[in-house]
Amino acid sequence: MPKKLPHFGLVILVTAAFACAGNIIDRIVATVNGHIILESDWDEAVSYEAFVNRRPLDHLTLGDRKAALDRLIDQELIRQQIHARDFQHPSATDIDHRVAEIRMQHAAAADDLAWKAALELYGFSESELREKVAAELDEMRMVDAHLRPSVQVDTPSVEAYYREKLLPELRASGAKEVPLVDVAPKIKELLAQQKMNDLLITWLRSLRAESNIHTAFESSTTGGGGLE
Structure with missing residues (x-):
């Protein structure tokens, strides 16, 4: 009896068959519980991350590209768990603010023509950048x-951070000390973000273990088959 092909291997063969037939199609680079991630999705993610982090595309390594695909898989796992109605989507003002932050990090920010040229260098138009920003904000809100x-x-955690971390840093830098009451909300949010980061890592590990993930770098059909 012929050996049964893994699902992802079958997808690759189908893709190759269409390519041989003379059709120009997107290559499938991963599947996440049946959802397809295309090479164009991957390329866009790589370009967007490079643009935001001001990294030249020709300086990116295969490891950088694999890490970007890994994050695409994580994003899809999260999207499959949370319905759009469960969070508030970003407004046009939210998107404007994030685009402005990105633009300020680029030397071309002050010149509209140079800004447009910088976007085009990474394969984006202004509207396409806004779409990527909106998706990024959506993910954060999810x-x-x-x-x-x-x-x-709790309050003791905020006070401990203020006493043991913030004040020593201010004193070491020669900066003026600020009262706890003035910075308590920011400290509380910082500590909340740190806790959420830890929870996110644990959550994603659990989702990967329970999911059916295949990538172009491996054809294992076991759960958690993301990039190593």
């Missing part, structure tokens, strides 16, 4: 909606 209700930061 995670926040899922994890924040389980995060609690």
